[in-house]
Amino acid sequence: xxxIRPMLFGLAAxxxxxxxxxxxxxEMLKDPAQESRARALSAEIRCLVCQNQSIDDSxxxxxxxxxxxxxxxxxxxxxxxxxxxxxxxxYGAFVLLDPPFRGSTLVLWLGPAIVLLAGAAGxxxxxxxxxxxxxxxxxxxxxxxxxxERLLDDxxxxx
Amino acid sequence: MKRALFLIPLLLFIGLAGYLxxxxxxxxxxxxxxxIDKPAPDFDLPPLLPGGxxxxxxxxxxxxxxxxxxxxxxxxxxxxxxxxxxxxxxERLPIYGINWKDKRPQAQAWLEQLGxxxxxxxxxxxxxxxxxxxxxxxPETYVVDRNGxxxxxxxxxxxxxxxxxxxxxxxxxLREES
Numbered sequence: 001x002x003x004i005r006p007m008l009f010g011l012a013a014x015x016x017x018x019x020x021x022x023x024x025x026x027e028m029l030k031d032p033a034q035e036s037r038a039r040a041l042s043a044e045i046r047c048l049v050c051q052n053q054s055i056d057d058s059x060x061x062x063x064x065x066x067x068x069x070x071x072x073x074x075x076x077x078x079x080x081x082x083x084x085x086x087x088x089x090x091y092g093a094f095v096l097l098d099p100p101f102r103g104s105t106l107v108l109w110l111g112p113a114i115v116l117l118a119g120a121a122g123x124x125x126x127x128x129x130x131x132x133x134x135x136x137x138x139x140x141x142x143x144x145x146x147x148x149e150r151l152l153d154d155x156x157x158x159x
Numbered sequence: 160m161k162r163a164l165f166l167i168p169l170l171l172f173i174g175l176a177g178y179l180x181x182x183x184x185x186x187x188x189x190x191x192x193x194x195i196d197k198p199a200p201d202f203d204l205p206p207l208l209p210g211g212x213x214x215x216x217x218x219x220x221x222x223x224x225x226x227x228x229x230x231x232x233x234x235x236x237x238x239x240x241x242x243x244x245x246x247x248x249x250e251r252l253p254i255y256g257i258n259w260k261d262k263r264p265q266a267q268a269w270l271e272q273l274g275x276x277x278x279x280x281x282x283x284x285x286x287x288x289x290x291x292x293x294x295x296x297x298p299e300t301y302v303v304d305r306n307g308x309x310x311x312x313x314x315x316x317x318x319x320x321x322x323x324x325x326x327x328x329x330x331x332x333l334r335e336e337s
Binding site for chain 2: 062118
């Protein structure tokens with residue numbers, strides 16, 4: 001029983017270690033401001049081997065190459081935009097985890113909104129037609145009303 | 160007319176399912192190359208083999224050629240390797256090698272053991288040329304036309320089927336182009 005706490009602590013420590021970034025100390029830039037820029041930028045760049053990880057998260061060797069490239073270009077004074085363009089030119093827009101808005105990504109960006117609007121339009125049409133059919137309903141004639149009352153009376157008496 | 164309205168959601172569903180179903184037939188790990196129909200990127204690699212020739216942008220062009228990215232640690236590269244000897248012999252098609260993210264002794268031993276079909280092999284241990292080419296794994300194979308433009312990229316090992324049905328027909332077509 002006494003072992004549970006230390007074991008939980010150990011497990012938590014282990015999990016934190018897995019969640020930590022893949023950046024190795026020897027890759028880091030000396031200037032902390034530049035290093036934090038590099039970290040932020042790498043978090044936006046897709047690792048093309050593991051695909052759903054950023055190069056900041058990935059231990060793949062290609063991710064390391066790209067981390068070093070990002071840092072190299074930052075220390076050469078290139079802007080984030082220039083570095084992003086450099087990578088997109090070579091690996092395609094897929095290298096950005098946040099896809100740009102352009103012709104080939106229209107379905108991706110607008111698809112959900114279109115589906116939502118179509119659903120809303122469908123609901124609106126449905127409710128409007130229901131209300132209209134309710135309004136169009138013909139009122140009871142005098143005969144019908146009398147008959148209805150008789151039926152209701154019958155039921156009440158029986159109860 | 161109004162009765163048919165109930166079909167609309169069904170048709171929408173079929174459309175969406177078809178679109179997404181088509182997406183499932185494509186391998187998401189294969190990325191389109193940004194180089195297609197563009198000049199081969201700027202790169203200049205030292206030779207892998209002592210006394211051999213390195214590989215740079217200017218070496219491409221003049222004739223249709225293949226550029227093959229390989230490494231000694233790459234198992235599928237070993238699997239596809241015999242096909243290149245065949246291609247150089249049967250088709251008189253130069254194949255240029257980029258030895259990618261490898262160690263020199265291992266790469267040299269690999270070519271010694273399996274044979275060297277490459278007209279030139281550039282040594283790229285730190286992925287300098289690889290990044291220019293947008294390489295994201297090995298093996299990768301590019302078809303370059305006589306003007307030094309990249310016309311096709313194949314990701315993964317090339318076997319008989321891909322060679323016969325895709326690469327060689329393209330090479331023949333490009334050879335007829337001026």
